[in-house]
Amino acid sequence: GQSLEQPSEVTAVEGAIVQINCTYQTSGFYGLSWYQQHDGGAPTFLSYNGLDGLEETGRFSSFLSRSDSYGYLLLQELQMKDSASYFCAVKGRTGFQKLVFGTGTRLLVSP
Amino acid sequence: NAGVTQTPKFQVLKTGQSMTLQCAQDMNHEYMSWYRQDPGMGLRLIHYSVGAGITDQGEVPNGYNVSRSTTEDFPLRLLSAAPSQTSVYFCATKGLAGGEGTDTQYFGPGTRLTVL
Numbered sequence: 001g002q003s004l005e006q007p008s009e010v011t012a013v014e015g016a017i018v019q020i021n022c023t024y025q026t027s028g029f030y031g032l033s034w035y036q037q038h039d040g041g042a043p044t045f046l047s048y049n050g051l052d053g054l055e056e057t058g059r060f061s062s063f064l065s066r067s068d069s070y071g072y073l074l075l076q077e078l079q080m081k082d083s084a085s086y087f088c089a090v091k092g093r094t095g096f097q098k099l100v101f102g103t104g105t106r107l108l109v110s111p
Numbered sequence: 112n113a114g115v116t117q118t119p120k121f122q123v124l125k126t127g128q129s130m131t132l133q134c135a136q137d138m139n140h141e142y143m144s145w146y147r148q149d150p151g152m153g154l155r156l157i158h159y160s161v162g163a164g165i166t167d168q169g170e171v172p173n174g175y176n177v178s179r180s181t182t183e184d185f186p187l188r189l190l191s192a193a194p195s196q197t198s199v200y201f202c203a204t205k206g207l208a209g210g211e212g213t214d215t216q217y218f219g220p221g222t223r224l225t226v227l
Contacts, residue, residue: 042218
């Protein structure tokens with residue numbers, strides 16, 4: 001089976017940097033994805049790591065360490081609009097295209 | 112392009128009723144899937160399809176049926192609705208041509224279903 005763990009909630013202030021961690025246990029591993037979801041909205045894709053290391057996309061970066069079964073999403077220069085839930089998702093060896101999602105981290109950005 | 116569309120946006124059913132949630136996409140994506148999202152549970156995969164005529168079960172398939180007769184449409188059928196199926200349902204699509212280097216799934220706006 002597959003399971004993922006994320007903190008349930010993180011708080012930060014505008015302009016700060018925040019890191020959201022994700023640890024996973026899977027029977028196989030192809031990659032780790034991150035999705036953002038605002039209240040009442042649909043999840044939107046942020047980032048994907050298939051290999052170890054850092055992927056940077058503007059203010060967002062994602063890191064993966066396959067040996068540690070660990071990844072994180074780094075959000076820099078936080079803005080109020082970044083208040084949302086963030087989900088990590090794993091694509092495991094069984095079910096090539098299937099994603100298993102974590103339970104999500106709710107990020108609250110305050111002024 | 113409309114992307115991924117879902118209908119209806121909201122639905123209230125009585126226990127035992129059946130209904131079909133519609134999902135359509137105009138991106139010519141091979142992969143389509145249905146998730147349900149419950150508070151504190153994240154997104155759980157119900158069924159998925161890698162192309163017309165091919166479907167498979169996800170984590171929580173019981174009580175749901177799917178079919179994929181065209182690339183564009185992937186309806187989800189609730190056979191006999193139960194209160195435990197009260198949830199938000201999302202359809203998602205992904206192109207397979209991108210290989211392993213990318214993994215973008217595109218989600219529809221969701222259907223909010225309440226079963227009384």
